Amino acid sequence: MRSTTRIQLSLMMFLQFVVWGSWYGQLSKYLFAIGFDGVQVGNVYATFSIAMIISPFLVGMLADRFFAAQKVLGILNLIGAGLLFLLTQIKDYDSFYWVMLAYCLSFAPTIALTSSISMRQMTAPEKEFPLIRLMGTLAWIAVTNLIGLMGWGDKSTIFHISMITAIAIGLYSFTLPNTPPTIKGPVGFGQIVGKDAFVLFKDRSFTVFFISSILICIPLSFYYAMGNPSITEAYKSAFIDANPGKPLPQTFFVENKMSLGQASEVFFMLLLPFAYRRLGIKWILILAIVAWIIRFLCFGYGNATSAEWMLYLGILLHGICFDFFFVSGMIYSDQKAGPRIKSQAQGLISLATYGVGMYIGSVAAGYVQKMYTSGTGDNAITNWTNVWLVPAGIAAVVLLLFLIFFNEKKKVAEQV
Numbered sequence: 207m208r209s210t211t212r213i214q215l216s217l218m219m220f221l222q223f224v225v226w227g228s229w230y231g232q233l234s235k236y237l238f239a240i241g242f243d244g245v246q247v248g249n250v251y252a253t254f255s256i257a258m259i260i261s262p263f264l265v266g267m268l269a270d271r272f273f274a275a276q277k278v279l280g281i282l283n284l285i286g287a288g289l290l291f292l293l294t295q296i297k298d299y300d301s302f303y304w305v306m307l308a309y310c311l312s313f314a315p316t317i318a319l320t321s322s323i324s325m326r327q328m329t330a331p332e333k334e335f336p337l338i339r340l341m342g343t344l345a346w347i348a349v350t351n352l353i354g355l356m357g358w359g360d361k362s363t364i365f366h367i368s369m370i371t372a373i374a375i376g377l378y379s380f381t382l383p384n385t386p387p388t389i390k391g392p393v394g395f396g397q398i399v400g401k402d403a404f405v406l407f408k409d410r411s412f413t414v415f416f417i418s419s420i421l422i423c424i425p426l427s428f429y430y431a432m433g434n435p436s437i438t439e440a441y442k443s444a445f446i447d448a449n450p451g452k453p454l455p456q457t458f459f460v461e462n463k464m465s466l467g468q469a470s471e472v473f474f475m476l477l478l479p480f481a482y483r484r485l486g487i488k489w490i491l492i493l494a495i496v497a498w499i500i501r502f503l504c505f506g507y508g509n510a511t512s513a514e515w516m517l518y519l520g521i522l523l524h525g526i527c528f529d530f531f532f533v534s535g536m537i538y539s540d541q542k543a544g545p546r547i548k549s550q551a552q553g554l555i556s557l558a559t560y561g562v563g564m565y566i567g568s569v570a571a572g573y574v575q576k577m578y579t580s581g582t583g584d585n586a587i588t589n590w591t592n593v594w595l596v597p598a599g600i601a602a603v604v605l606l607l608f609l610i611f612f613n614e615k616k617k618v619a620e621q622v
Contacts (some may be wrong), residue, residue, distance in 0.1 A: 207328050214382055215324045218279075218339045220377035222320050223342035223528030225283070226313070227349045228368035229290075231464060232359040235434045237302075239360035246299045248572015250306050251431045255565035257310035259557055262317065274386050275326070279319045282377030283372045286312040290369035294362040323385045336475075343472060347465045354461030359434065389531060403543060403551040410544050411614045414607060415491070418564040419535055419555060425498055425597030427567025429524070432575055434460055436505060436590045439515055444510035460539075463521060469526030478529055487538050488614050493529035494606060498601040499525045522556045532559070570596075608611075 229236075237247045289309040296302045323338070349367065353359055358367075361434045405414045441458035482491055501523040508516025535555065545552035574596050578589040 207334055207356055209384055211327050212334075212338070215327060215338050217384060217420065218375065219324065219338055219341040220345040221371055221378065222316055223345035224349045224371045225286070225316075225368050227346035227374065228371065229295050229364045230352070230435055231350060231430065232364045232373035232461060233351060234431050235360045235438060235460075236362070236364060238435055240297050241583065242299060242302075243572075243582075244575030244577075245572045246303075247575070248431060248569045250303055251427065251568035253307040253310045254437075255561050255563075255568060256307060258564070259561035260311060261314035262553060262557070267398045270375070270386060273446070274384055275319050275323050276379050276382040276385050279286050279316055279323065280376045282312045282316055282319075283376035285377065286316075287369045287372035287376060290365045294369075304599065305555060323382060326385045329381050339383070339397070340472065342600070344470050347468045350461040350465045350468075354457060354459045354463070355527070357457030359457070378546075403554045405540075406542055406551060409542065412539075414611045415535065415538065415614075416555070416558060418495075418504075418604050418607055418612075419493075419531075419559050421532060421600060421607075422495065422498065422565025423559045424567035424570060425601050426528075426596040427564045428502070428574075428588075429569045429593070430564075431568055432593065433505070433521075434464060436520075436593070437463065437586075439588065439590065440508070440517060441510040447511075463518070466518070466525030467521045470522045471529055474525035474529040475533065478534060482534065482537075484508050486614075487534065488608075488612055490530050490534050491538075491607055491612070492605065493603055494527055494534070495605045497526045497530070498606065499598050501527060502594045502598035502601065506598065508590040510613045579609065 233251065234247050237250060242250070287308055289305055289312060292305050293302065293309065296305060320342075321335075323330045323339050325335055353364060353367070355434060356363075407416070438458060438460045441460065442454060444453075445454060445458070478490075479492075485493070501520040503514040504520035504523075507513065508520065510517065525576045538550045539555050574593055575588060580587050
């Protein structure tokens with residue numbers, strides 16, 4: 207791959223993840239600030255999962271068959287920019303929900319498109335793509351740190367940043383290397399949802415892994431939807447106790463603290479191949495699930511004074527939680543599927559996790575937060591310990607399921 211192409215793709219990936227990182231982790235804080243309750247917040251987050259279920263069909267119909275991928279990427283981002291502007295003008299739940307759903311439908315396909323455009327320009331994707339994809343993680347870290355430093359986490363500025371960046375990448379996309387359609391003829395519903403990969407369910411261990419992947423996405427959704435407001439409230443309570451009567455500072459730098467989770471992803475991604483060789487797939491996945499339980503207990507029992515270290519530990523565990531379960535799970539699925547159905551296997555896992563699992567988790571997180579919240583508006587008080595015990599309990603159930611029923615042979619892991 208030419209150096210100019212590498213720079214083009216790196217900038218594309220960076221800009222696309224600025225679009226995403228600007229609003230995703232901060233969305234719940236903003237929605238609580240404008241008066242939404244937990245159920246409404248959970249439902250808004252679930253629009254992203256709905257879009258993730260539908261996006262393979264959009265990509266399959268457009269970029270794979272009719273239009274060059276870079277043009278589809280550009281048009282979707284420009285449409286998304288307009289919808290992001292509308293979101294800054296809306297304060298009532300019903301209107302916000304439907305506009306957010308429309309926006310997510312325009313955004314979700316861009317995740318696959320940026321990967322597809324990148325890999326189509328590469329001669330050795332397994333070596334070249336990780337560094338390009340790393341630019342996305344760095345973009346997420348950069349934009350969340352900016353938002354945290356400026357105290358914009360609960361303001362519509364998160365959408366303004368995303369909107370401006372979406373316009374930039376929307377226009378920039380038309381300068382990217384041409385990535386024309388690759389598929390001719392109709393492709394059915396069964397192929398898109400990975401019907402051929404259903405044969406993998408004959409393997410008990412894969413079935414256990416598949417069900418566990420859906421279940422573990424429920425706690426993952428709790429973190430994305432409720433992590434920021436929970437940690438913010440911990441620092442607010444600590445400040446009020448230590449400084450009675452004083453006005454709250456503009457920011458507690460929560461977004462900056464949470465960006466450490468993305469930084470830990472980089473570290474554990476580098477560690478993953480070594481862990482595979484030493485532990486094998488079963489214990490890699492078990493270690494990840496144990497980390498999920500520990501992190502939610504940290505969020506539940508940590509505070510911003512005597513136990514601040516627990517909040518930091520919960521954030522830093524994000525790398526092992528995500529990489530050791532989801533990234534290693536992608537590798538495991540790829541190995542189990544073999545060359546003929548590996549694409550359909552990955553599509554099936556994505557639909558199940560980011561679609562079904564995170565949809566259930568987002569809705570559940572909203573209901574649980576509301577269940578353990580008393581009062582309304584500025585007087586609302588949430589028992590975050592009880593909230594975080596719910597995903598910790600779900601992760602514990604997944605752990606038991608794995609320990610009892612998952613019995614993959616070690617030779618699968620040793621192929622990595």
